[in-house]
Amino acid sequence: xEIAKREKDGVMVVxxxxxxxxxxxxxxxxxxxxxxxxxxxxxIDLQGLEYISSAGLRVLLVVAKQIRKINGKMCLCSLTETVxxxxxxxxxxxxxxxxxxxxxxxxxxx
Amino acid sequence: xxxxxADLKNLPQFMxxxxxxxxxxxxxxxxxxxxxxxLEEVIVNIINYAYPEKRGKIKLVCKKEADAMKMExxxxxxxxxxxxxxxxxxxxxxxxxxxxxLGIFFVKKLMDDVVYERYGDENSLILTKCKxx
Numbered sequence: 001x002e003i004a005k006r007e008k009d010g011v012m013v014v015x016x017x018x019x020x021x022x023x024x025x026x027x028x029x030x031x032x033x034x035x036x037x038x039x040x041x042x043x044i045d046l047q048g049l050e051y052i053s054s055a056g057l058r059v060l061l062v063v064a065k066q067i068r069k070i071n072g073k074m075c076l077c078s079l080t081e082t083v084x085x086x087x088x089x090x091x092x093x094x095x096x097x098x099x100x101x102x103x104x105x106x107x108x109x110x
Numbered sequence: 111x112x113x114x115x116a117d118l119k120n121l122p123q124f125m126x127x128x129x130x131x132x133x134x135x136x137x138x139x140x141x142x143x144x145x146x147x148x149l150e151e152v153i154v155n156i157i158n159y160a161y162p163e164k165r166g167k168i169k170l171v172c173k174k175e176a177d178a179m180k181m182e183x184x185x186x187x188x189x190x191x192x193x194x195x196x197x198x199x200x201x202x203x204x205x206x207x208x209x210x211x212l213g214i215f216f217v218k219k220l221m222d223d224v225v226y227e228r229y230g231d232e233n234s235l236i237l238t239k240c241k242x243x
Contacts, residue, residue: 022118054212061204085140086216089220090215091207
């Protein structure tokens with residue numbers, strides 16, 4: 001899985017491209033955790049994410065909890081249909097801020 | 111049919127077999143993803159828990175049937191009936207949410223039939239996904 005990072009208007013935008021499964025979860029978690037500094041605003045762009053399993057959801061959960069701990073804010077955006085389905089079934093769509101687009105996400109992260 | 115070490119590095123091969131069979135069985139994209147997801151959860155559980163003391167293998171057989179696809183996953187590790195594991199609380203909020211049990215929950219939710227049998231020292235799990243459901 002590929003991870004691209006850029007900073008925009010004080011928000012760290014991380015794009016995950018490919019598959020977030022048990023094989024890629026460990027490295028992804030490490031890389032995302034390294035970004036959680038005090039007051040951090042984090043946008044995870046999932047436009048390029050084709051697949052996510054429970055291992056992947058776990059990574060997002062861990063990062064979300066960490067962000068909360070350091071009084072930061074986190075939002076996900078641009079979920080594909082199949083990934084959204086996984087979020088719905090697991091109940092994760094209720095515990096994350098999920099925006100349809102990057103623009104909407106920036107509104108949430110203000 | 112493939113039989114490989116219960117090691118994370120072999121996960122892609124198991125997934126590939128399930129993917130090919132699902133495509134062959136002419137499932138739609140959403141179903142193909144569900145099939146892959148369910149299989150990953152089972153394989154990863156076996157890798158993590160079935161062989162606490164020693165190394166072991168996982169056997170995967172994927173069968174295309176008239177109106178369904180079946181995956182039979184066999185391991186030779188400690189007895190583990192995943193069907194009896196409790197569902198996680200999917201209504202819990204961020205603070206109280208854990209991921210434990212989620213994989214198994216996915217398998218039960220996404221597959222149309224899940225059967226566990228133990229034969230001697232083999233755990234056998236048969237997952238069925240029906241078409242047009």
